[in-house]
Amino acid sequence: MKGSILFEAIVFLSGAIICVPIAKKLGLSSVLGYLLAGILIGPYVLGFVGEEGEDILHFAEFGVVMMLFLIGLEIEPKNFWSMRKTVVGMGSLQVIGTTLLSYLFFSLIGMKWQVALTISMAIALSSTAITLQNIKEKRLLNTTYGASSFSILLFQDIIVIVMLAVIPLLASAHPTASDDHGTGDPSFLDSLPIGLQALSVLLSVVVVVLAGRYLVVPVLRRVASTRVRELLTASSLLIVLGISFLMELVGLSPALGAFLGGVVLATSEFKHELESTLEPFKGLLLGLFFMAVGASINFIVIQEYPLTISGLVLGVIILKGIVLFIVGSVFKMKMDQKLLLTIGLAQIGEFAFVLLSFAFQLNILDSAQLDMMLVATALTMTLAPILEIINERLILPRIGTQEIEKRPIDHIAKTHKVILVGFGHFGSTVGRFLRASGVEATILDHDSNRVDLLRKMGFQVYYGDATRLDLLESAGIEDTKILVCAIDDPEISVEFAKTLKEKYPHLKLMFRARNRFDAYELLDLGIEDIYRESLDTSVKMASDVLHFMGFRKYTVHRQAQKFIQYDEQSLRRLSKSKKDSEDYIFKARQEMEQQEKQLEEDLKRGIISDDKQ
Numbered sequence: 001m002k003g004s005i006l007f008e009a010i011v012f013l014s015g016a017i018i019c020v021p022i023a024k025k026l027g028l029s030s031v032l033g034y035l036l037a038g039i040l041i042g043p044y045v046l047g048f049v050g051e052e053g054e055d056i057l058h059f060a061e062f063g064v065v066m067m068l069f070l071i072g073l074e075i076e077p078k079n080f081w082s083m084r085k086t087v088v089g090m091g092s093l094q095v096i097g098t099t100l101l102s103y104l105f106f107s108l109i110g111m112k113w114q115v116a117l118t119i120s121m122a123i124a125l126s127s128t129a130i131t132l133q134n135i136k137e138k139r140l141l142n143t144t145y146g147a148s149s150f151s152i153l154l155f156q157d158i159i160v161i162v163m164l165a166v167i168p169l170l171a172s173a174h175p176t177a178s179d180d181h182g183t184g185d186p187s188f189l190d191s192l193p194i195g196l197q198a199l200s201v202l203l204s205v206v207v208v209v210l211a212g213r214y215l216v217v218p219v220l221r222r223v224a225s226t227r228v229r230e231l232l233t234a235s236s237l238l239i240v241l242g243i244s245f246l247m248e249l250v251g252l253s254p255a256l257g258a259f260l261g262g263v264v265l266a267t268s269e270f271k272h273e274l275e276s277t278l279e280p281f282k283g284l285l286l287g288l289f290f291m292a293v294g295a296s297i298n299f300i301v302i303q304e305y306p307l308t309i310s311g312l313v314l315g316v317i318i319l320k321g322i323v324l325f326i327v328g329s330v331f332k333m334k335m336d337q338k339l340l341l342t343i344g345l346a347q348i349g350e351f352a353f354v355l356l357s358f359a360f361q362l363n364i365l366d367s368a369q370l371d372m373m374l375v376a377t378a379l380t381m382t383l384a385p386i387l388e389i390i391n392e393r394l395i396l397p398r399i400g401t402q403e404i405e406k407r408p409i410d411h412i413a414k415t416h417k418v419i420l421v422g423f424g425h426f427g428s429t430v431g432r433f434l435r436a437s438g439v440e441a442t443i444l445d446h447d448s449n450r451v452d453l454l455r456k457m458g459f460q461v462y463y464g465d466a467t468r469l470d471l472l473e474s475a476g477i478e479d480t481k482i483l484v485c486a487i488d489d490p491e492i493s494v495e496f497a498k499t500l501k502e503k504y505p506h507l508k509l510m511f512r513a514r515n516r517f518d519a520y521e522l523l524d525l526g527i528e529d530i531y532r533e534s535l536d537t538s539v540k541m542a543s544d545v546l547h548f549m550g551f552r553k554y555t556v557h558r559q560a561q562k563f564i565q566y567d568e569q570s571l572r573r574l575s576k577s578k579k580d581s582e583d584y585i586f587k588a589r590q591e592m593e594q595q596e597k598q599l600e601e602d603l604k605r606g607i608i609s610d611d612k613q
Contacts, residue, residue: 011048015041016287031133032385034287038294039382049295062244063285064129064350065258068157069240070282071132071150072262073271083151090148090327091155094345097323098124105319114170118359119373121163122352123316126345128153128255129286130384134344139465139492142424143447144333145340152327152345157256160351164358171362204250208243208257212264220270236277239265255351289350297378301371312376313383320346336396343391347380416442417481421466421496423454426512426533427486431459441484442475467496469503482508490518497525520575539563 015037023033041048102120107113131149132141140146216239223235240258247257265271302309321342328338353374360370418441420431427443434441443459444466445451454461464471466487477483483500487493493511500509510529513519519530543560547553 034290035294038291042295044299069258072259086151125349127349347384348377422486
């Protein structure tokens with residue numbers, strides 16, 4: 001009964017349901033809850049899960065693959081290309097710096113150079129799953145720290161391909177290497193010459209790009225036309241599994257292939273549908289991955305080599321921290337962002353399990369070295385969320401950028417009648433226009449690098465998370481008449497709106513929304529003044545098209561205002577039907593027909609009146 005897959009599924013799910021809510025209640029991250037659940041149900045504590053947890057770990061790694069596919073969906077190809085300098089610059093500096101320092105240390109203590117280099121390459125990798133999950137939970141992906149972490153992690157996911165290619169070369173140079181352990185599951189390319197292997201790798205990437213554009217999207221259109229939701233779910237899973245299998249077949253990282261597939265599909269009309277369909281699978285599999293990591297911690301090895309393991313874990317965290325701090329300094333990050341980067345990526349990552357196991361199969365590492373490194377990897381991943389909490393609660397408040405500077409700024413903030421939250425491209429335009437019109441606003445933003453730059457440009461900007469009530473109170477929200485929310489994350493905006501409606505019912509709220517569906521959620525909360533980023537700009541473009549085609553400028557301007565007015569009225573009527581897709585589609589078509597009819601009548605009347613003038 002204990003070995004039953006149903007029993008193990010019940011154990012894993014029960015562990016998650018019990019431990020994660022407790023962790024969140026204590027103010028800890030969900031990642032730490034999953035890791036603690038894994039430790040408890042693992043073979044060395046309660047023993048509900050046997051020592052064959054390695055199979056579970058391999059299955060759970062699919063959660064990392066799915067996470068990178070979803071991240072790829074959020075990055076359009078042009079944005080990805082614009083990141084190339086950061087990815088290569090920060091990523092290469094971190095990986096090369098960590099590998100060199102680790103290699104020097106292990107060589108000095110007498111390790112063979114092949115073993116030292118293998119372990120050093122594993123140490124250079126950080127955990128994509130843990131770091132990005134923490135960044136997402138704290139909503140820091142759009143900060144300097146979030147972008148920098150993502151760039152470094154992406155470079156690591158790419159460079160792991162090179163590392164896996166280097167390890168067999170190390171095995172051939174290793175004096176004691178043999179075929180005793182076998183070579184695992186080699187890809188079908190291993191028997192080909194090096195040139196053909198490289199060409200096959202390149203072709204596989206081209207296949208992913210072309211298939212995403214010319215095969216996957218038409219298939220998804222055909223599936224969507226059936227209106228059977230489970231088929232779309234199956235298609236979404238098939239895309240991720242297919243890309244991952246292709247990458248694994250040619251010896252590449254499945255996670256990197258999934259990321260590339262996501263980027264290719266980022267411009268398709270199915271972007272949001274794929275995100276919403278795969279998100280639950282990603283969350284569940286990532287949770288399983290974290291629990292599998294916790295269950296893999298071998299307490300017998302820790303008991304046998306307590307000083308060695310402790311020194312290794314502490315040494316890895318310090319060494320990686322030093323390198324990351326230097327990387328942040330080279331790229332001129334602010335102190336708080338550097339500290340977040342230093343602590344956030346100081347652990348060894350999930351790809352180290354693959355790298356170390358492969359080296360063991362090729363007899364580069366012996367079983368004792370493998371056991372110690374696997375334990376050290378799992379422990380650094382377990383300690384990562386704890387170090388994040390220590391950094392956030394004890395270090396950053398004393399060393400990082402101050403959130404609200406003392407007396408003078410508090411006094412100035414409380415005299416302003418407008419609070420502007422979020423000062424990116426959208427918010428900065430609002431702020432500049434207000435200031436040009438003689439209206440000063442208290443500006444809040446959670447990216448300290450941006451805050452520092454804007455202060456130098458003359459704006460009164462305050463660093464901090466505006467969704468925190470204490471920061472809003474310090475900014476003088478009690479005396480504020482209008483709060484403008486220009487945050488670009490719909491999830492944060494909705495939660496923020498709930499808080500404001502509950503705590504400050506007197507406040508005039510004006511919220512940015514990306515599209516109609518984000519606007520519907522805000523309308524449900526009672527927010528009346530909603531500004532869709534796509535509406536005014538697209539109407540302005542259509543107006544210019546009409547003007548260049550010979551329509552009168554005044555008539556076009558009036559029609560544009562009428563279109564916006566009708567669309568806003570339609571938005572409010574349709575918000576009541578948004579949960580019933582069939583009813584929504586029917587009413588939306590009615591609204592569009594009615595809107596076009598009204599505009600056509602208005603246009604005719606406008607032309608007649610203009611002719612009479």
